[in-house]
Amino acid sequence: xxxxxxxxxxxxxxxxxxxxxxxxxxxxxxxxxxxxxxxxxxxxxxxxxxxxxxxxxxxxxxxxxxxxxxxxxxxxxxxxxxxxxxxxxxxxxxxxxxxxxxxxxxxxxxxxxxxxxxxxxxxxxxxxxxxxxxxxxxxxxxxxxxxxxxxxxxxxxxxxxxxxxxxxxxxxxxxxxxxxxxxxxxxxxxxxxxxxxxxxxxxxxxxxxxxxxxxxxxxxxxxxxxxxxxxxxxxxxxxxxxxxxxxxxxxxxxxxxxxxxxxxxxxxxxxxxxxxxxxxxxxxxxxxxxxxxxxxxxxxxxxxxxxxxxxxxxxxxxxx
Amino acid sequence: xxxxxxxxxxxxxxxxxxxxxxxxxxxxxxxxxxxxxxxxxxxxxxxxxxxxxxxxxxxxxxxxxxxxxxxxxxxxxxxxxxxxxxxxxxxxxxxxxxxxxxxxxxxxxxxxxxxxxxxxxxxxxxxxxxxxxxxxxxxxxxxxxxxxxxxxxxxxxxxxxxxxxxxxxxxxxxxxxxxxxxxxxxxxxxxxxxxxxx
Numbered sequence: 001x002x003x004x005x006x007x008x009x010x011x012x013x014x015x016x017x018x019x020x021x022x023x024x025x026x027x028x029x030x031x032x033x034x035x036x037x038x039x040x041x042x043x044x045x046x047x048x049x050x051x052x053x054x055x056x057x058x059x060x061x062x063x064x065x066x067x068x069x070x071x072x073x074x075x076x077x078x079x080x081x082x083x084x085x086x087x088x089x090x091x092x093x094x095x096x097x098x099x100x101x102x103x104x105x106x107x108x109x110x111x112x113x114x115x116x117x118x119x120x121x122x123x124x125x126x127x128x129x130x131x132x133x134x135x136x137x138x139x140x141x142x143x144x145x146x147x148x149x150x151x152x153x154x155x156x157x158x159x160x161x162x163x164x165x166x167x168x169x170x171x172x173x174x175x176x177x178x179x180x181x182x183x184x185x186x187x188x189x190x191x192x193x194x195x196x197x198x199x200x201x202x203x204x205x206x207x208x209x210x211x212x213x214x215x216x217x218x219x220x221x222x223x224x225x226x227x228x229x230x231x232x233x234x235x236x237x238x239x240x241x242x243x244x245x246x247x248x249x250x251x252x253x254x255x256x257x258x259x260x261x262x263x264x265x266x267x268x269x270x271x272x273x274x275x276x277x278x279x280x281x282x283x284x285x286x287x288x289x290x291x292x293x294x295x296x297x298x299x300x301x302x303x304x305x306x307x308x309x310x311x312x313x314x315x316x317x318x319x320x
Numbered sequence: 321x322x323x324x325x326x327x328x329x330x331x332x333x334x335x336x337x338x339x340x341x342x343x344x345x346x347x348x349x350x351x352x353x354x355x356x357x358x359x360x361x362x363x364x365x366x367x368x369x370x371x372x373x374x375x376x377x378x379x380x381x382x383x384x385x386x387x388x389x390x391x392x393x394x395x396x397x398x399x400x401x402x403x404x405x406x407x408x409x410x411x412x413x414x415x416x417x418x419x420x421x422x423x424x425x426x427x428x429x430x431x432x433x434x435x436x437x438x439x440x441x442x443x444x445x446x447x448x449x450x451x452x453x454x455x456x457x458x459x460x461x462x463x464x465x466x467x468x469x470x471x472x473x474x475x476x477x478x479x480x481x482x483x484x485x486x487x488x489x490x491x492x493x494x495x496x497x498x499x500x501x502x503x504x505x506x507x508x509x510x511x512x513x514x515x516x517x518x
Contacts, residue, residue, distance in 0.1 A: 113440040185345070189414040190440015213344030213417040215445030 002264045003044060003055075004100040007034065011095045012069065021122060021154045022088055023061075023073045029096055033067040037102035039130030040194075040222070043070065044100040044268060047086045052250075053257075056083040057224050057267050059125040059196075060102055063132040070099070073154060075122040080226055081249055105272050106196065106222035108133065113190030115141040118178065118205055120197020121148065124155055126222060127196065131163070142166050144183065146197070149173040180205065184212050194220045224269035225289055227251035230310045236317045237261055238280050252306035256320060263306065263320055270308035277304050277318050284313010322354035322451040327517065333488040336429070336450040338362075345417030347371045349391075350407060350432040352400070354452030355424025356382030362421075363389045372410065374403050376428065380452075400431055407432060411439035423449040427457035427468055430495030443492060454517060459496035460484055466496055472513035474502045483510045 013025035028034055037060055047054040058072035074087045091097070106126050108115060115134060117127045124145055134141050143163070147153035149171055159167040170176040184193070193214065195205040202221045209219045229249045236243050237256065246255040253275055256263045266274040270290030279302055288298040290305035297303050304311070304318070326335075339362045341347075347367050349359050356375065360382075363371070371391040376399060377383055383396050397403035420436045422429045429448045437443050455469040465479025473486035477499065484499030491498070503510050 111440065111442075184416065187416040188440075189411060189416060189418055191416050211343060213342060213419055215442050217442035217445055218416070 025071045027069045037064045039133035040106035040126045041102035041104035046098040054083045061125040061128040112192035116193045117143040118195040119145045120201040123196035144168045146170040192218045196222045225308045237320045268307045281317040283315045329488045336448045339449045344419035349373045349421045352376040352424035352428040353378040353380045358423040358449045420446045434495045457496045458499040473516045
């Protein structure tokens with residue numbers, strides 16, 4: 001089986017935080033202890049939605065040293081493919097679910113002299129665990145958190161009451177905006193910046209930091225991409241000798257799995273590189289959406305990340 | 321000619337590039353001896369307006385040319401040891417956006433790289449260019465003493481007196497190559513010393 005090792009858990013608590021975000025708590029069904037993790041790690045949650053198995057990554061937001069329970073916060077996406085809606089509507093306290101071991105693609109660089117966190121909306125979740133980790137280590141950190149409005153500001157109260165000096169909150173509906181140039185200018189040498197939020201915010205931070213002479217190694221970002229729907233297409237899997245159809249609302253990776261072909265994956269969000277697949281032949285156009293491959297690799301037509309990328313055209317033959 | 325092409329070696333051995341101007345809020349140059357040439361070749365008025373040079377001449381005669389670049393600050397010291405306090409203070413006060421350029425001998429580059437890394441600059445973000453002497457800073461793996469400016473292989477440890485073989489294994493933490501006793505099994509059987517790259 002591909003992916004990280006699995007853990008069977010029971011849903012022990014469900015707390016709606018606001019109109020969009022609900023928090024879920026998981027405890028091991030066998031009564032044992034969960035693995036510790038590092039701040040920024042995520043778990044892949046398996047959802048049995050009728051005939052469809054959904055596998056969505058969510059950042060762990062609980063204390064990384066707390067082995068009794070994991071918590072995640074799920075933002076409801078009414079336009080999405082249904083994973084977050086399933087979590088909001090179908091999951092009840094007492095349900096058994098399967099989650100993966102924690103996987104961290106957004107870890108702290110502990111060589112940093114200071115950690116500067118920039119969060120947009122639900123992008124706050126990995127920082128909640130990182131803050132707990134740094135508080136334990138006595139780390140130097142600062143959080144700048146942009147939310148749409150006070151009512152949608154998940155965990156603002158907790159953050160501002162526990163960490164009033166480190167937490168800075170910006171509300172879109174009050175026209176408050178992170179003054180990024182000013183914030184980056186004058187940070188002490190050895191500061192690392194971490195950004196988690198919408199794609200536009202990540203691009204803005206990466207481009208501004210680069211222009212200001214920040215080393216690439218000191219700029220960390222995480223954006224989970226949900227696979228986007230698209231036109232159905234046909235794929236030939238050369239190794240398994242199967243021709244499969246990828247439906248409008250499923251990803252290429254999900255279609256491969258549905259056909260019983262074991263394909264590697266970890267994040268399912270275009271970030272980790274695990275599912276990289278070699279293209280043997282194609283006639284048509286790739287719709288690359290991942291953060292993993294370089295631009296020249298996207299242009300080469302030799303590789304695809306089936307978790308988020310799609311294809312439009314006549315033939316696609318994969319080495320799988 | 322102050323440039324030397326090092327032969328291909330193991331992964332542990334540092335490789336050096338060529339200094340090039342990068343966007344930044346300030347530019348720190350740490351150099352010794354012929355490293356001055358690399359600074360002179362890449363310097364622009366815009367870089368030097370925010371440029372700070374810490375220079376160890378080691379008997380060379382480039383100081384007037386470096387001063388003529390008109391950097392925001394210039395310091396010349398007699399040795400790396402003498403400049404070390406200033407290097408640490410400069411890095412401790414520095415802000416993100418600082419670009420670090422190191423050029424000259426391997427010993428200077430290695431020690432300054434170590435200081436910059438400790439101050440929080442990722443080692444891959446530090447620019448380096450080798451110029452001048454190919455002598456190495458060596459650590460004796462037996463007594464742990466450092467011998468500077470080693471030009472021959474084997475050489476005699478300046479601390480414990482063992483005959484040491486010059487290896488390409490390098491430590492970023494120590495900013496030194498590893499020297500290992502060459503006649504441990506047959507004391508006195510020591511090959512004639514020759515230049516490291518001969």
